[in-house]
Each structure stands twice: as C-alpha cells, then as structure tokens.
Amino acid sequence: xxxxxxxxxxxxxxxxxxxxxxxxxxxxxxxxxxxxxxxxxxxxxxxxxxxxxxxxxxxxxxxxxxxxxxxxxxxxxxxxxxxxxxxxxxxxxxxxxxxxxxxxxxxxxxxxx
Amino acid sequence: xxxxxxxxxxxxxxxxxxxxxxxxxxxxxxxxxxxxxxxxxxxxxxxxxxxxxxxxxxxxxxxxxxxxxxxxxxxxxxxxxxxxxxxxxxxxxxxxxxxxxxxxxxxxxxxxxxx
Numbered sequence: 001x002x003x004x005x006x007x008x009x010x011x012x013x014x015x016x017x018x019x020x021x022x023x024x025x026x027x028x029x030x031x032x033x034x035x036x037x038x039x040x041x042x043x044x045x046x047x048x049x050x051x052x053x054x055x056x057x058x059x060x061x062x063x064x065x066x067x068x069x070x071x072x073x074x075x076x077x078x079x080x081x082x083x084x085x086x087x088x089x090x091x092x093x094x095x096x097x098x099x100x101x102x103x104x105x106x107x108x109x110x111x112x113x
Numbered sequence: 114x115x116x117x118x119x120x121x122x123x124x125x126x127x128x129x130x131x132x133x134x135x136x137x138x139x140x141x142x143x144x145x146x147x148x149x150x151x152x153x154x155x156x157x158x159x160x161x162x163x164x165x166x167x168x169x170x171x172x173x174x175x176x177x178x179x180x181x182x183x184x185x186x187x188x189x190x191x192x193x194x195x196x197x198x199x200x201x202x203x204x205x206x207x208x209x210x211x212x213x214x215x216x217x218x219x220x221x222x223x224x225x226x227x228x
Contacts, residue, residue, distance in 0.1 A: 008153075033215030040201060042117075042221050043156070048214040055118055087155060100146070100171070103156040103216055 002026045004088055004104035011110045012078055020073045020107045022088035030091035032064050032071045033101065037085045046073070046086075075109070083111045116140045117220035119204050132191040134223045136204030143189040143209065146169075146217065147179060150201040159202075162187055171221075194227040211216045 012018040031050040049064035158171030205217040
C-alpha cells in the first residue's frame with residue numbers, strides 16, 4: 001500500500017524559515033508533489049520533484065531524496081498569507097501519466113506575527 | 114469564471130437520499146478526478162476518468178458512482194447517502210502535458226452534510 005507521513009501542525013513567525021517534512025512508503029514512485037490549501041478552499045499545486053535534489057520557486061523550495069523516501073517543502077521569508085495546510089502527494093504505481101495522486105494527511109502551518 | 118466549477122457548493126441532505134455533485138471544466142483536460150477530504154485524513158481518491166469512455170475506481174469508491182457525460186463534465190453520485198459521507202468533495206483535472214509533474218487543477222469544493 002501507499003502511505004505518506006507529515007507533521008500535523010507547524011508554527012512559525014513571520015519572516016522566518018520553516019521546513020515541512022514528508023516521508024513516504026509506496027509500491028512504486030514517480031515523484032513527489034506539494035500542494036497548498038487555504039481554509040478548505042481549492043488545493044493549489046506548488047512544486048514537483050521527480051529526481052533527487054532541490055527545486056526552487058521563489059520563496060518556496062522542495063527537496064527529494066529517493067533513497068531515503070523523504071522530501072520536504074521549505075518556505076522562506078514567511079508571510080501571514082502562508083498560513084495554510086500543505087500536502088505532499090505521490091503518484092500511485094498505476095498512475096503513469098494520469099496523475100492519480102495519493103495525498104498525505106496535511107500539515108497545518110500557522111504563521112504568527 | 115473558474116476553470117473547474119463544482120455544483121452545488123454546499124448541500125445538506127438526509128440519510129437515504131440520492132445526491133449528485135457535478136463538475137464541469139473549461140481547461141480542455143482529458144483527465145478528471147473526484148476526491149474526498151475529511152479532517153485529519155487528507156484527500157482520498159474516489160474515482161477518476163482518463164476520457165469519456167474510461168472510468169476507474171480509486172481508494173474509496175464504495176457507496177459512490179460516477180458518470181463522464183462529456184470531456185468537460187464528470188459527476189459524482191451518492192445513491193443512498195449516509196452520515197459518514199459527510200465531507201468536502203473536490204473535483205480535479207489534469208492534462209497529459211503536466212503528466213510528469215503531478216499537477217492537478219482543483220475546483221472550489223462541494224461541502225456535503227448528510228443528517
């Protein structure tokens with residue numbers, strides 16, 4: 001089966017850096033994605049790692065280590081608007097190009113002034 | 114206008130009633146999905162469809178059915194709703210061009226309460 005583990009909650013202050021970890025167990029692996037969701041709204045795609053290493057997109061970076069079945073999302077220069085839930089997701093073994101994603105349970109990030 | 118539109122956005126119904134949640138998209142994507150979100154459980158896949166003639170079960174399809182009426186429309190039905198189907202339901206789409214990135218495009222969600 002597939003399982004992904006993330007911390008349930010993280011708190012940080014404005015301007016700081018925060019790292020949200022994700023470990024996964026899957027029968028096949030085709031890459032790790034990250035999504036952001038504000039207050040039960042539509043999840044929005046943030047980043048994708050198909051290979052080991054760091055991907056940077058503005059204030060957000062995502063890292064993957066396939067040998068450790070581990071990845072993280074790094075948020076820098078935190079802003080109040082970054083308060084949201086963050087989900088990691090992996091493509092299911094049969095997913096291929098279908099993006100049939102299995103999601104983690106999410107990490108609620110609270111940014112404090 | 115939203116690219117992925119779900120109706121209704123909110124619905125309260127009673128146990129045993131038949132409910133349909135509808136999803137339409139203007140993104141021109143072939144692939145559509147229905148996910149369910151419960152507090153503490155993340156998003157779980159109910160059904161997905163690669164094209165109009167293709168329907169596949171996800172992790173939690175029991176108690177649900179779907180219909181892909183057209184490339185742009187994918188509806189989810191609860192034939193006889195029960196209280197543990199109370200959840201937030203999301204429709205999503207994807208395109209082969211983004212197939213390698215895990216990028217899904219989500220609707221705003223349909224909040225269903227079954228009393």
